[in-house]
Amino acid sequence: MTRTLRLGVGASMTCLVRYIHPSRHIRERYVNPERGQRLENLVAIREETKLVNRREQQVIVMTHTDFPGIELYAVKRFCKVTAEGPEDQLFDIPAAIGPREEVWEAFPELPEEVQQLQNRPNLTNIGDEDIAVVQALVETDDDNLPAPENAPVPGQRVDDVMGLWGHNGLCARRMMNARDTLPTILFTPGIQPTTLQLFELFFMKDFLQNTILANINERLEGENSLTYGEFLRWLGIWFLMATIQGPQRRDFWSTAKVDIFEGAPFRVNEWMSRNRFEAILGALKYTRSAPPAYQDKFHEVRDMIDAWNANMNEKFTPSWISCLDESMSVWINPYTCPGFMFVPRKPWPFGNEYHTVCCGVSGIMWGVELVEGKDAPPQRHVDFENEGKTVGLLLRMSRPLWGTAKALVLDSGFCVVKGITELSKKGVFAAALIKKRRYWPKYVRGEEIKDHFRDKGVGEADSWSGTLDSCPFQIHCMKEPDYVMSLMTSYGTLNRMGRGTKRNHNGRQVSFQYPEIVHNHFKYRHAVDDHNSKRHQPISLEVVWGTKWWPNRVFAFLLSITEVNVMLASVAFGGAEQLPMLEFRKKFAYALINNDYLREEQEELRRSGRLLVENRHKLAVLEPGKKFKNFEIVDAQSLYPQAKCAHCPRRTRNYCTCSIGVLRCKFCYPIHFTS
Secondary structure, three states: OOOOOOOEOOOEEEEEHHHOEOHHHHHHHOOOOOOOOEEEEEEEEEEEEEEEOOEEEEEEEEEOOOOOOOOEEEEHHHOEEEEOOOHHHEOOOOOOOOOOOOOOOOOOOOOHHHHHHHOOOOOOOOOHHHHHHHHOOOOEOOOOOOOHHHOOOOOOOOOOOEEEEOOOOOOOOHHHOOOOOOOEEOOOOOOOOOHHHHHHHHOOHHHHHHHHHHHHHHHOOOOOOOOHHHHHHHHHHHHHHOOOOOOOHHHHHOOOOOEOOEOOOOOOOOOOOHHHHHHHHHOOOOOOOOOOOOOOOOHHHHHHHHHHHHHHHHHEEOOOEEEEEEEEEEOOOHHHOOOEEEOOOOOOOEEEEEEEEEEOOOOOEEEEEEOOHHHOOOOOOOOOHHHOHHHHHHHHHOHHHOOOOOEEEEOHHHOOHHHHHHHHHOOOEEEEEOOOEOEOOOOOOHHHHHHHOOOOOOOOEEEEEEEEOOEEEEEEEEEOOOOEEEEEEOOOOOOEEEEEEEEEEOOEEEEEEEEHHHHHHHHHOOHHHHHHHHHHOOOOHHHHOOOOOHHHHHHHHHHHHHHHHHHHHHHHOOOOOOOOHHHHHHHHHHHHHOOHHHHHHHHHHHHHOOOOOOOOOOEEEOOOOEEEEOOEEEEOOOOOOOEEOOOOOOEEOEEEOOOOOOEOOOOOHHHHHHO
8 A cells, every 4th residue: 555645843745836935035046947847856945824726725945955044935735745854843734745737726717807808798898997997907909999000200300201182093013913813722723622631721730740749659658659550540439529518528438328418428438448538648748849048928939920930831822912910818817927918899809919811812810920019028129129019910920921012901000101011022912901090001191181071971992092112002092971081001092892881871872882992991891800709609728728738829819810721722722512511620630540640550559569568458357445536446344345346337446557547347348448
């Protein structure tokens, strides 16, 4: 029988670095601690009560040779004893060895005002008063605020860059012989790709194998190595569980009979055991790069995001027009989420904000950039940061389009004249909606535009030309019944195109066609929003994957984007019909769970003889007077105690030698053995 080690003065302990206080001393020595990193050889000196995370808790005060003269402490339940101290100086209650999964410490609660706002059923109609309250507590990105480049500087003279009204009928993009091309993928022409092939095409297969799989196999202790096919199955199980919302994760491995009124409506035991699933989940790590010398809260996910972008740029070529906008990844607590942002008027305004770009024709998302906000390390420099916040972002996000004469549709948050002209210099054309956000955009004389259209009829259009740094641009305007719609653009004409539209004005109906730039704006501006809607509704994988470790949420975000991309690509390139999101997700999960790689790996194992390993898998029986407790064999009060099999309701004393602590009856053992 294995005895639980007891805490006392002089006991040697280990504790997760993230749970040790005072945190300032820990941060100075461990700038970028890895997931699960522990501090070994801590020596307990006393037990007392301290205020931790705004509540009184029992802590163990301890010392360590790396922190001379400093008393460290940690909440008692997070301390793991490796060697006991003197018998006469033991504390009263033994310290827990701890479960297999890490316990997460409670973080400070959000202010009550923010919690009340998060609990509202509808977060899209948040009033200005609520926004003002949250802004004082949480970093905010408000669409109604002007871009930094557009905010006026007191005493600075603004040059007059505008010329005359009227358009010469020439389009700068067409003068470069640019065509309205369709999107393409890097795949054998004439062959329709399968769902699994599209997933591998869009989800950085090399990074999965060389980084994520390699990290998992290094961290799996006492487990079989994880193969690429098995990892695809693991991902498929996640997507299958995300076809229903409500059951807890463990319900999908329950041995109870399926009940339509309780628990999960199906089981996944036949594909993977719960222990194996949780072991893979606990071993996830997304980088193999050494952390920098400075604190970088985003270090764990930078390689993954870069790999996803690089893979999409290599495997997918967008059509002639794309849309740049924002996407949200759901999170609640800013204390556990680097770059936490409040973005009013989004369906879910709390979490991580990403700048994302989608192909206008296919809807496929091909570029993402995480908004780091105040958590961005000042020591790290990004490309084009000297060009200004908005201009630098536009240049970074459009880099794959440079020199292609393709177009970007932008909302009013990106309406910066310098941004439009700098893109034009790179061979990318753009059109941004002009909106007065406290101020008109720099160089835009909005009141003069209103005066110019005061006597014009609804549907009439005109163009105002300008030049900045020897680079021409135009402001295309169209009269609406109660305002003038204006777009800043570097391409296009006033030619009418598309289906006709109608407006009601002064009791009569006016019919007309949109000018080219207005038509493109209305047709392609929803590409990112439509992609976000498919990702979030009706059931979001990010929500079903209820993680407390933030890098897992970034991974789930990229997985969700890829799922939507695969669905859109299966229609555009695979000849499939458009399916409802959940119906497609079931087919997608089936393709991952029953992937060809797994069958090939199992066949290879059979051929090599490594599937039947006698010394690892053997059906054994507990000795008389013994039972399992916390994956250990301990003494029992009765001679032959039995417990329920892990796979069926039968009671047994049998187990497999590969998994001490898990009972398997003789009927279920062959299933476990062959799988």
